[in-house]
Structure formats: C-alpha cells, structure tokens
Amino acid sequence: MHQFLRAIGFSDITKKQLNEVINNIIDKPEKLKVTKDFEGNEFAELSCDVAPNMGITVRGIYNDDDSFDIDYYYPYFTGSEKTTNEIIDIEKHSEKESYAGVCDDPNLGVTLIFYLQNVCDYLSEKAYINREVRAKGAVLSGLSVDGCILLPMKQKKAKTLNTVDSDKKDRKQLIAEARDGDESAMESLTMEDIDLYSSITRRIQNEDILSIVTTYFMPYGIESDQYSVLGDIIELTEEKNIITNEKIYCIKVSCNDIIFSVCINKNDLIGEPMVGRRFKGNIWMQGSICL
Numbered sequence: 657m658h659q660f661l662r663a664i665g666f667s668d669i670t671k672k673q674l675n676e677v678i679n680n681i682i683d684k685p686e687k688l689k690v691t692k693d694f695e696g697n698e699f700a701e702l703s704c705d706v707a708p709n710m711g712i713t714v715r716g717i718y719n720d721d722d723s724f725d726i727d728y729y730y731p732y733f734t735g736s737e738k739t740t741n742e743i744i745d746i747e748k749h750s751e752k753e754s755y756a757g758v759c760d761d762p763n764l765g766v767t768l769i770f771y772l773q774n775v776c777d778y779l780s781e782k783a784y785i786n787r788e789v790r791a792k793g794a795v796l797s798g799l800s801v802d803g804c805i806l807l808p809m810k811q812k813k814a815k816t817l818n819t820v821d822s823d824k825k826d827r828k829q830l831i832a833e834a835r836d837g838d839e840s841a842m843e844s845l846t847m848e849d850i851d852l853y854s855s856i857t858r859r860i861q862n863e864d865i866l867s868i869v870t871t872y873f874m875p876y877g878i879e880s881d882q883y884s885v886l887g888d889i890i891e892l893t894e895e896k897n898i899i900t901n902e903k904i905y906c907i908k909v910s911c912n913d914i915i916f917s918v919c920i921n922k923n924d925l926i927g928e929p930m931v932g933r934r935f936k937g938n939i940w941m942q943g944s945i946c947l
Contacts, residue, residue, distance in 0.1 A: 660940050662921050663799035664710045664731045665897025665904050677899065680704070681714050682724055689776035690718065692783060693753055700724070701776050707895040707904055709734045710919055715753065715775070728752055732773055732942060733906075733919040735797035740768070740914060744791040744945050746778060756881060757794055757943055763913040764873050769880045770796055770941040781947050791945035798885070798918040803937025805927030808888070809870050866936075873912045876938050885918075886936045887911030892929050894922075909935050916941075 661669060669677075685702035693699035698718040705711040710733040716726040742759040749756065755772040772778065782789050830848075833841035859868050869886065876884040891908035903922040907929055908915060918939055929935065 658729070658731055660731050660799040660801060661712075662801045662924060663904070663919055663940075664706055664712075664733065665900050665902035665921060666706075666731075667900075667902060667921055667923060669900070677712065678714055678726070678729055681712060682726070685714075686711075691776045691780045693717075693779060699753060699776065699779065703732070706897045706899055709736070709906070710895070710904070713773075728754070730771070731799060733797045733799055733917070734773065734944065735795040735917045736908070737795065737915065738793050738946065739796035739916045739943070741793045744794050746772065746789060746791075746945070757791075757945055759794070761914065765912075766874065768941070770794070770943040771881050772945065773942050774944040774947075777947055778945065789945075789947070791947055793946040794943040795946070796914075796916040796941060796943040798883075798916060798939030798941050800918050800920040800937045800939045801924050803918075803920050803925045803935060805889075805925065805929050806866060806886075806934040806936055808932050808934060809867070871911050871934075873914075879940075881941050882938065883941055884938050885909065885911050886934060889929060889931055889933050889935050890915070892931055895919075905929055907935050 661674075666674070681702050681704045685704060687703040688700065690698055690700045699715070700718055701713055701715050703711055703713040710731070712729055713732050714726060714729045716724055716728075718724055740759060740761045742761050745758045747756045747758055748754075753775070755775055755778065757770045757772050759768050761768055778789055830841045830845050834845055856868060866886075871888070872884070872886045874884055876882045887909040888911075889907055890910050893906045895904045895906055896902070897904060904919055905922055905925060906917055906919050908917045918935065918937070920937065927933075
C-alpha cells in the first residue's frame, strides 16, 4: 500500500478496506476527468475527498464496454495558493502514465521536482496545442508521515532583517545569472557556499544546528520528489478523515521564501503545532501546474 496514505488519515487501513474504498471511488467518483493518452486510450482520473482538499485519486483506462482498468492510485492533498511563478517542465515517469513537474526556483537554490496531480489537464492541453506544454507556475503541497514542531527562532532586529533581505535578493540574482551560464556568478556562489560551510562548521561545535539554520529545503532519500523541510508555520487547520475519523493537521509553511501547505496525521506529528512555531519534516511534494 502507498506509504503516504497515513498522511490523509489511513494509518491502519487493511488491503481489503483499501480495495473497498477504491471500488467506491470507481463506482461513484466525486471528480472525474477523462482525456486521450498518447496511445489513444481514454485515460481517466477518478477522485474522492476524505477530508477537505485531500483524498485518493485512481487512474486508469476506460475500455470500449465502459469497464475501467485500474493502473494505479495515490493519495493527494491540494494546495490553496500559487507557490511558484517559474516555468515548469513536465517529465513522464517510465513505469506508468504519471508525470513529474520540474522547475528551477531561485528561492530554493535547488531544482524542484514534484508529482503532477492534474495529469488529465496536462494531456488535454498538450493535445490541443500539439506541442510540449511549459506551464508558468504551480500550486504545490506536501504529504508527510514524519514531522515535529520546533519553537520559533529569536526575532532579529529590523536593521539585521533588512541586511538579510538584501543578501537574499543578491543571492537570487546570482542564481538566476548562474542558471544562464554566467561563470562569475557561479564562482561567487561557490565562494559563498564555502564561507557558509566554514561558518557553520565553527558554530556547530558550540551550538545546536537548529538554532543556526532558520529554514531549509533539501532532497531527502532516493525519490526525486521527496524533501526534508524546515519552515515557519503561518496558518494551521485541523481536519478529520470521514472514513476513519483520524485527525489530520493542514499546515501552511513558509520555507526559503516559498509558501506551501503540508498535511500530516496527528499521530505522526511530534509536538503541538501553533502559528509562529516551526515545522520540520520529510514530505512528498505534489502539485498542479497552472495552464
């Protein structure tokens, strides 16, 4: 079973119960999208919510007799606002009709890869324009089965904050220039990273790493769309899975100057979440491209 089912409130579901849920989705989907895949088949996405903005999507093919062949399913959680305005490239996964979005957001400093939620929209748009789709922007979200709450960092003085903001702006500019092939920008970024590494190495001997690093966004594990994140909680709601009655936290996080929402099972979160505190956890990044 999918490991991130826990995130949307299915922590103890059996295979038999999961099959019943999937069959119910196929029989009575709340959301249904159908389009042609590249082989001319009627590719479909069938979804049902189990809590606001989260649920299970089943993907597969409709046959000529209207029977449905399941290809795969996945748990989803949809974000509430646009996360990035960067150009998104779409790459197909080799093993099935699923896709990844790829973008280089200068706020993150790394290539962001996420699991594409609105595949039918993408396939329909690609067939309509008869060429590759390069979306501008995406609404991102994350599912987590491993998280904890940290106390906030001590607030810096206004003068210091202005300096930090200026440094961030300069770094974003350098990243953009390096992405365009500017060698001097690449050298400057390399020297900055070396200086930062040296500074952290000295401080970590006497300080805890989480009192030095205020936020981070970095790849986690061997899956390309999974990340380890640390960010400030700016909004929080508690939801309940209507099937299992398990409670789920929906946490809006500000991380490296981007904002996205994360859902996590209450039983998998260590600490009490509150606006102003920090969320630290490993997430599976999903998203819908803006077409």
